[in-house]
Amino acid sequence: MQQLKEIVDTLRNKGFRITPQRTAIVDYLLKTEDHPSAELIHRVVKKRYPMVSLSTIYKTLDLLKEKRLVNEIEVDGEARFDAHTDEHINLVCINCGKIEDVDEELLKDIQNKAAKKSKYLILKSSFELLGYCSNCKSKKFQK
Template identity: 80%
Template structure:
């Protein structure tokens, strides 16, 4: 995961303005373990910066996505954001929409097996597993 200083420096070097609102958006993304939607980010940042607009959040997220500083994940038609841009597996709950990260080593094992079987040279992967989180699973009648 990147540090806020690296992201700010990267954006500033490319001529982008670094406002307190943008800093708050980046800071929240880096500190949260969740994979929030733009609307959730807006609600959180607005508590500290009441003048921030939803448009600012969307524009900042789009900029961060273009610069490959965040990843987008689609969950039941809703876009969620992940500042953990290293390759990893996302576990997505089909009931509550929770997203958890699974370590990089697990993905490497899959990549190695896929490369051997397919003879592909695998350069990058984006991997999601869909199922039920522990909380939702325990509430189900199986």
């Protein structure tokens, strides 16, 4: 998993300004296990930096996506963000929208087999499993 200093150094070395607001956005993404929307990130960062705009949040997220420092996941038409950029599975609840990360060693094997079979040069993969989280499952399937 990436560290705050590593991401800040990457951005600084590529010539981008490192503002307290940008640092707060990255820090929040690294510390949360949720996959927050830009609006949620805005609400959290605004508590510490009341003048931060939603536009700043979006611009920072776009920069982080462009530099492959965060991943974007779409759930019910809403963009959600994840600083866990290593290969992993996203479990997405189709009821409440909760997203959980699962590290799985077999993903590299699947990726290698797909590349060999298709003759693709695979640069990045995204793997999502849709279903019901434990909370929604117990509510939905109770009798």
